[in-house]
Amino acid sequence: MKNIANVTPRPVVVSPARPVVTAPPVVAPPPAIASSPAREAAIARLRAGVAEEARLPLQKGSETRLYLHEGPAPRGVLVMYHGFSAGTWQFDLLAKQAYEAGYDVVVPRLPGHGLRDAKGVEDPSQLPKAADWKRYQAFAEQTYQLSAGLGGPVSVLGLSVGANVALDVAEHHPEIQRVVAYAPFLRPPGFAGKVIGAVQVLDKVTFGLAGRLLDFVPWGWGKECEAETAAGTRPGHAKFPLGTIYAATQLGSKLIADGPKARAPIQFFVTDVDDAADNATIRKLHDRAGGDPRNGWYRFTTPEGIPHPMVHPQEDKGKGHTPLLYAETMKFLASGLPIDKNEETP
Secondary structure (H helix, E strand, O other): OOOOOOOOOOOOOOOOOOOOOOOOOOOOOOOOOOOOHHHHHHHHHHHHHHHHHOOOOEOOOOOOEEEOOOOOOOOOEEEEEOOOOOOHHHHHHHHHHHHHOOOEEEEOOOOOOOEEOOOOOEOOOOOOOHHHOHHHHHHHHHHHHHHHOOOOOEEEEEEOHHHHHHHHHHHHOOOOOOEEEEOOOOOOOHHHHHHHHHHHHHHHHHOOHHHHHHHHOEEEOOHHHHHHHHHOOOOOOOEEEHHHHHHHHHHHHHHHHHHHHOOOOEEEEEEOOOOOOOHHHHHHHHHHOOOOOOOEEEEEOHHHOOOOOOOOHHHOOOOOOHHHHHHHHHHHHHHOOOOOEOOOOO
16 A cells, blocks of 8 residues: 555545446546645645554555545545445545545544454454444544535435444535435444444443443454455454444434435435345435435345445445446436436335
């Protein structure tokens, strides 16, 4: 991985052993205008944060990424939030395409993510735990303020827990231009969702003790993910306490309660084979945040087989859908018009 603190007008970010996807052609943006002292100060703050982060024991592929133009980006600023237990590598292809289309792009590392111990083994100890879910909100505010200083309209997008963070930014900042939410992890489906709901009820009468007990329950994504993480082909975390999942659902529950506060148009992308996020709950947020015709609902059906982590070809299990997903995303970001496909409520 190159040192991304030294950002050039046309950066190349190297990711560990990933397939190359040919993206659809992008429309050449209008020429950028001259920079300003405020923008240069914002760039300096972002680079200082990257330099400070570089002193941490990070897994390669987890670093915060900056794609910045010499002057203000013609199409504004995009902030991309990766998924829980993964890393910024999930947006390496889409971020480069958005940069080439005329956006400044900031891909920050989620709180506590991507760390390794002295032996080079993944270290999940700093992930937000049950009682720490507001760290995601503080992170959302911090990254928005840093990115907004670049100038121009700001749009946010995210995957899973990263989508929760993007939605939280939009809730607190009505000036956000667009939101793209890929499979937001508001709550898990089925029995797991009922368990989370029960713990949330118990939390209210035990002053948070029920949730904190989950911090002592080991959890993870299984042997295959563990092997990929250990090999460095999937930087992130394969094992972690169950309380870290609960923290994400706490933010999700608040988004459901506050949904009407979001003013920006939201493009949702969901999949019927999602084994992590509950689509019915996502649809509820879609409706509470303005519904049709303001928000888009793009649903991958069961035969398409698109998994929950849908934004990078490494994770789509050979489905080859990411060029289409990127094209639809860029179309929405440019126009703000909702894109609907297979709208039936799950």
